[in-house]
Amino acid sequence: MTITAGRLLTVEETAERLNTSVRFARRLIEERRITFVHVGRHVRIPEAALEAYISAGVVLAVVPRSRKATR
Incomplete structure (x- = not known):
């Protein structure tokens, strides 16, 4: 699968890029909403x-x- 190619981000880096909390990024992972x-x-x-x-x-x-x- 080519989606894993490239740079791997930490949970903290992911949260920073999304401008959210680390908790939200961890929830995305737990709910499998992100690869x-x-x-x-x-x-x-x-x-x-x-x-x-x-x-x-x-x-x-x-x-x-x-x-x-309108007339």
Whole structure:
């Protein structure tokens, strides 16, 4: 699987990049909402997995339609 290629981030680095608490990052791992890797006793998050998680949560802005003139 190529998602594990690249840099592996610590839980603390992941939380910092998400601008959240470490607890939230650990909950993502516990609930298996983000891909992670065990390196011995340590847990690491592939940078590509973090980018995929962020991309999956992007909500695009809605462009308002122009109002038609009513008569």
